[in-house]
Amino acid sequence: MSPPVDLSPSAYLKDHTTAGRGVFASRTIPAGTEILSVTDPLICIPDEAHLETCCHYCMAEATDEASSVNQAYRPPVKLSYCLGCRVVKYCSKACQTTDWKQKAHKYECVIYKAQYPRVLPVTARAILRMAKQFLSETPGSNIVGGIGALKAHAEDFAKVGGDRWEMANLIAKGTAEFSKVSKQVSFEPEFLRDMYCKLLINSASVVTQTFDPIGLCLAYQSAMFNHSCDPNAVMMFDGRQLSIRSLKEIPKDTEITISYIDNLATRKERKEELKARYFFDCACSLCSSEIQPLESSQCLKCNRPITANATTCTNCNEVVPEDELAAATALSASITTQRTKKGADKSINSTLKSLKQLYGTRLLPSTFPPIPQLHQDLAASYIDEGNWKSAFLHLLTLYVKVYPTIYATPYHPVRVVRTFTLAMVLIQVAVDAPEGFGERIDFTKVLYGLLTEVCGNVEKSHGGNSSFAEVVRRKMEEVKIDVGIDSNREADKWMGRGLRAIPDLEGEVAKLIKIVDEFLETLKSN
Numbered sequence: 001m002s003p004p005v006d007l008s009p010s011a012y013l014k015d016h017t018t019a020g021r022g023v024f025a026s027r028t029i030p031a032g033t034e035i036l037s038v039t040d041p042l043i044c045i046p047d048e049a050h051l052e053t054c055c056h057y058c059m060a061e062a063t064d065e066a067s068s069v070n071q072a073y074r075p076p077v078k079l080s081y082c083l084g085c086r087v088v089k090y091c092s093k094a095c096q097t098t099d100w101k102q103k104a105h106k107y108e109c110v111i112y113k114a115q116y117p118r119v120l121p122v123t124a125r126a127i128l129r130m131a132k133q134f135l136s137e138t139p140g141s142n143i144v145g146g147i148g149a150l151k152a153h154a155e156d157f158a159k160v161g162g163d164r165w166e167m168a169n170l171i172a173k174g175t176a177e178f179s180k181v182s183k184q185v186s187f188e189p190e191f192l193r194d195m196y197c198k199l200l201i202n203s204a205s206v207v208t209q210t211f212d213p214i215g216l217c218l219a220y221q222s223a224m225f226n227h228s229c230d231p232n233a234v235m236m237f238d239g240r241q242l243s244i245r246s247l248k249e250i251p252k253d254t255e256i257t258i259s260y261i262d263n264l265a266t267r268k269e270r271k272e273e274l275k276a277r278y279f280f281d282c283a284c285s286l287c288s289s290e291i292q293p294l295e296s297s298q299c300l301k302c303n304r305p306i307t308a309n310a311t312t313c314t315n316c317n318e319v320v321p322e323d324e325l326a327a328a329t330a331l332s333a334s335i336t337t338q339r340t341k342k343g344a345d346k347s348i349n350s351t352l353k354s355l356k357q358l359y360g361t362r363l364l365p366s367t368f369p370p371i372p373q374l375h376q377d378l379a380a381s382y383i384d385e386g387n388w389k390s391a392f393l394h395l396l397t398l399y400v401k402v403y404p405t406i407y408a409t410p411y412h413p414v415r416v417v418r419t420f421t422l423a424m425v426l427i428q429v430a431v432d433a434p435e436g437f438g439e440r441i442d443f444t445k446v447l448y449g450l451l452t453e454v455c456g457n458v459e460k461s462h463g464g465n466s467s468f469a470e471v472v473r474r475k476m477e478e479v480k481i482d483v484g485i486d487s488n489r490e491a492d493k494w495m496g497r498g499l500r501a502i503p504d505l506e507g508e509v510a511k512l513i514k515i516v517d518e519f520l521e522t523l524k525s526n
């Protein structure tokens with residue numbers, strides 16, 4: 001059954017031979033453009049950790065508590081509790097009224113109040129909201145048709161059984177029980193279990209413009225997009241507004257795909273996760289290819305990449321030590337498994353130890369999973385601690401060694417955001433701890449180079465009118481004044497060409513690469 005979904009002028013829905021329905025380009029879609037915009041997703045609510053800090057309707061983050069870089073230039077956001085339940089918060093009367101009338105808070109409020117001070121998990125709150133909207137609409141409406149047509153895979157959940165099926169039954173039963181306090185309507189567990197299955201298959205994390213997860217979203221328009229591990233589009237959020245943007249040019253009648261999972265994983269891990277969570281065997285172009293760029297090892301002699309299964313280096317003919325390589329890849333798989341376990345030790349010490357073990361093999365390059373994730377986690381922990389130098393080294397390693405491979409498109413939104421974070425951390429290093437770097441790099445030139453790269457790509461990555469683009473533009477203005485560049489022409493000459501492409505910065509780029517190589521050597525020999 002196809003839902004009555006009006007996608008966008010650039011896309012149409014079509015039955016797919018192997019993957020149910022899919023979304024296809026109705027005309028050639030240029031790279032870096034918006035394909036779909038959903039201003040009012042069916043569900044878009046904060047998770048437990050963000051109920052206190054995000055508006056329950058528009059998802060605006062409270063200014064003083066939020067961690068996102070977006071905050072710096074926003075008008076202050078102050079949140080007030082709903083006086084009924086004291087569980088959810090709003091940034092304005094308008095948001096509160098819309099959430100009350102259109103999004104079912106009028107119904108949920110009494111249920112949340114009855115549970116207070118206990119707070120229902122985000123999935124339970126989402127299925128209540130979904131169920132209430134479904135029943136309130138007249139049959140044949142977009143919402144009823146949209147929810148009704150979502151894939152649930154309920155038989156697959158039941159067949160596989162295990163923890164997830166147990167959880168589906170538990171959440172459905174509990175939520176049905178909670179709904180009994182409402183005088184408006186209560187739900188049967190089976191109905192809520194179906195909603196829960198639909199939610200698991202079709203929802204997405206709501207993230208900030210800098211990709212920090214803050215909640216859960218379900219929009220039946222974006223739920224029509226199928227997965228690829230080498231997607232040509234990406235889903236993003238600006239507050240509660242969801243958009244899907246192209247990562248490359250998409251020819252007319254080509255399927256538009258997004259990634260459902262973290263693509264910084266091996267083919268085996270990706271396939272296992274997709275099968276377990278979404279019940280399909282991924283046969284995307286990347287999974288079908290012999291070449292898995294992230295799974296290349298590196299030559300012990302010349303450090304050049306060696307594709308999986310090759311027995312000698314194509315550059316210097318050095319023989320690949322098969323046993324050592326097998327041990328190194330087994331180590332990487334075991335570290336990934338350990339870190340995905342519930343309650344895993346993700347402290348700086350433990351993460352650093354894993355990173356050193358992996359580099360210590362000397363066979364795994366910075367792109368090999370889970371090395372990129374370990375650098376990313378360490379950078380985030382060091383930023384939290386205010387250890388700017390260490391954060392800078394890990395972010396710089398990602399910038400130099402990893403992103404050009406894993407986010408090959410320079411305007412991939414994650415790459416653009418991380419480059420901006422690198423620039424912001426560089427400012428902190430220059431101010432707080434320049435020793436060790438000050439005599440080696442010209443902070444001002446590098447900062448200016450990084451920001452020109454971000455400014456030049458943000459239009460394509462996030463859209464010119466996005467809140468992230470506004471943050472980036474303002475930061476650039478500040479830096480131009482600090483650096484003493486008052487002519488726009490000087491900046492425009494470099495705009496968007498990237499640090500590596502700016503002629504004056506060739507020397508600085510070489511120095512940055514040397515810093516990273518030395519840093520990796522210390523990790524390898526420790």
Ligand SMILES: C[S@@+](CC[C@H](N)C(=O)[O-])C[C@H]1O[C@@H](n2cnc3c(N)ncnc32)[C@H](O)[C@@H]1O
Nearest residue numbers: 019020021151201202223224225226227278280
């Ligand atoms: C969010 S829905 C996507 C829309 C879905 N095709 C439909 O007809 O409603 C997710 C489900 O679509 C199917 N799917 C998505 N990507 C796929 C792929 N690359 N290959 C096979 N099935 C896929 C799986 O059944 C998955 O659980």
